[in-house]
Amino acid sequence: MRCQRVNIFILAFCLLDAFNLASAADVNGAAQSAADVFLRRLTAAPHQGMGGSFVGSITGANALNGNPAGISLIEGNRFVAHAARFPRTVAVVSKVNDVERHEDYGRYDLRASGFESINYIEPMDNGGVVGFDVTFEYEGRFSRVNHLGKSTNNFPANNLAIGVGYGKRLIGELFIGGDAKWIRSKVHESEYRGHIGHGYAYNLGAIQQVGKEFRFGILVRNLSNGLSFSDDSIPDKIRRDVLFGAAYQRHHKDVTVHVAFDLNPPFEDGIRTGFGAEVWYRGRIAGRIGYLRHTENRIGSIFNLETEDTEVEYRLWKMEGLTVGMGMNLGTMNINAAYMPQIKPQANTSEQIRIDRGQSVYYFSIGRSH
Numbered sequence: 001m002r003c004q005r006v007n008i009f010i011l012a013f014c015l016l017d018a019f020n021l022a023s024a025a026d027v028n029g030a031a032q033s034a035a036d037v038f039l040r041r042l043t044a045a046p047h048q049g050m051g052g053s054f055v056g057s058i059t060g061a062n063a064l065n066g067n068p069a070g071i072s073l074i075e076g077n078r079f080v081a082h083a084a085r086f087p088r089t090v091a092v093v094s095k096v097n098d099v100e101r102h103e104d105y106g107r108y109d110l111r112a113s114g115f116e117s118i119n120y121i122e123p124m125d126n127g128g129v130v131g132f133d134v135t136f137e138y139e140g141r142f143s144r145v146n147h148l149g150k151s152t153n154n155f156p157a158n159n160l161a162i163g164v165g166y167g168k169r170l171i172g173e174l175f176i177g178g179d180a181k182w183i184r185s186k187v188h189e190s191e192y193r194g195h196i197g198h199g200y201a202y203n204l205g206a207i208q209q210v211g212k213e214f215r216f217g218i219l220v221r222n223l224s225n226g227l228s229f230s231d232d233s234i235p236d237k238i239r240r241d242v243l244f245g246a247a248y249q250r251h252h253k254d255v256t257v258h259v260a261f262d263l264n265p266p267f268e269d270g271i272r273t274g275f276g277a278e279v280w281y282r283g284r285i286a287g288r289i290g291y292l293r294h295t296e297n298r299i300g301s302i303f304n305l306e307t308e309d310t311e312v313e314y315r316l317w318k319m320e321g322l323t324v325g326m327g328m329n330l331g332t333m334n335i336n337a338a339y340m341p342q343i344k345p346q347a348n349t350s351e352q353i354r355i356d357r358g359q360s361v362y363y364f365s366i367g368r369s370h
Helices: 002-023 034-040 068-072
Strands: 079-086 089-096 102-110 113-123 129-139 143-145 151-154 157-171 174-186 196-210 214-223 241-252 255-263 273-281 285-304 310-330 333-341 351-357 360-368
Touching: 034 157, 034 174, 034 196, 034 214, 034 285, 068 129, 068 157, 068 174, 068 196, 129 174, 157 196, 273 310, 285 333
Parallel strands: none
Antiparallel strands: 079 113, 079 360, 089 102, 089 351, 102 285, 113 129, 129 157, 143 151, 157 174, 174 196, 196 214, 214 241, 241 255, 255 273, 273 285, 285 310, 310 333, 333 360
16 A cells, blocks of 8 residues: 555656646747647547547557557557548638628648558566557558659658657556657648658656556657758647546446546646546447547648638647447457547637538557457
């Protein structure tokens, strides 16, 4: 019991120190890079179905790109492959005109995108666990030549992350972990088309197990100095975050219930949170439901319908709504799928926004346990 109290004190100290570290970062007020959005999409399908809550509950190979402390919490789940699909989104912005009627003046057009990733973890002799992951995100249609007629055989915009992680039981039931990612980002905005930047990002996490039913977690996400581009005017920053999470699990006969809750301060643009639950029957099939609310400030291109010029705007975007998912265990194989809402731009004063296309996001994963 004394060891558990010491661990909780250590975790609380880490929480305070991590919060100061992230909240003091100058990059949080700067223009974020395309890779910043990419890195926030990498949570595993089982947790996306639970409102995106993962900080205190994620385990095994799924914990890479999530909370790396979780890779050493369980045995098995050595390999998992993820895929996600984000639909093309068209959002029309209208403003009040001289006769007090709303008139369309601008349009956001987000190209369809997706990513695939592979995560692998392996226990080490000293009791720790090491992991490796590769993720490739693409946006727009595959093209064989660029706008200059040169051969590319690639997507117009893409992101690649190659990472390594390590997790270990520290004291009693306190688990810690970290991962590091090398990032390559190709942008496609009209004024920056074809530019490629490189950089690194790091995650640090801790999870405290309390008894058999409760877990509490902390994650410091995307510690980075940003990306390096040949053109200094290209948005190159990656936002640092601190997330807190808690999870509860209960077994009763053939049923296992798992509840999780995450918070992502600060809350300048409203609360950012995710919570949800899953119910497993005999460890073979699961249903999941949750609620997610996430906000972020983005610099994006908007097409001016009056002048037919492309402008750059700084605007709040929000993802909010119900999430659902399911999972199946077939021997050593596990399969998961999740649905969640698409992120949308938010209206400013005297504006209205109409979504003409794009509503939902789909996540999938398949893994193998030993």
